[in-house]
Amino acid sequence: TYTNKIDKKGRISVPSSFRASLIRDNFSGVIVYESIRSKCIEGCSLERLEHLSNSIDSLDPYSDERDAFATIILGGSVKLPFDSEGRVVLPDSLIKFANLQKEACFVGKGQVFEIWDPKEYNEHYLKAKKMAT
Numbered sequence: 001t002y003t004n005k006i007d008k009k010g011r012i013s014v015p016s017s018f019r020a021s022l023i024r025d026n027f028s029g030v031i032v033y034e035s036i037r038s039k040c041i042e043g044c045s046l047e048r049l050e051h052l053s054n055s056i057d058s059l060d061p062y063s064d065e066r067d068a069f070a071t072i073i074l075g076g077s078v079k080l081p082f083d084s085e086g087r088v089v090l091p092d093s094l095i096k097f098a099n100l101q102k103e104a105c106f107v108g109k110g111q112v113f114e115i116w117d118p119k120e121y122n123e124h125y126l127k128a129k130k131m132a133t
Contacts, residue, residue: 002106003118010095011087014043015106018113019086021045029081030088032115033073034097038124040107041090041098041115048111049077090115 002015014022014030022030022045031049035042044052052073059066080088090100098104098117105118116124 001108003103004106005103006090006095006100010090010092011083012090012104012115013085013087014082016086018043018106018108019082023082027079027081029079031077031079032088032090032094033077034094035114036069036072038114038116039098039120040117040124041094042112043115044112046079049074051111 004013004015006012018030022028024046027046030043031046032041032043056066056069056074059069078091078094080090082088090104098115099120100115100117103118105116105121107114107116107121114121
């Protein structure tokens, strides 16, 4: 878990340990989209998004569930390239969705990571800890 500052242009540095697992031959950046479960942004590699797309494709093509996942994850995903300093520019719509202000908390969760408002993440963490114990 890392907390980084967001500048006035919406740029934020992606932690180097996260960047290392995201860089691939054909794309040096991250895919981000609104979380379906929480008030945060989810991020992943292009490869992971392709895996999610295949999972969505396996659902009934006319189901509301498939449409919802395709709309939020695939339709709402944004490809953000890294700049020379390992930063990305978060879209205003995602900043507003996750209620981000001056800082954001990056939380690794295996093949994906989440970007949270630090205060909201702390509340989420405490609820998760209570549920897990």
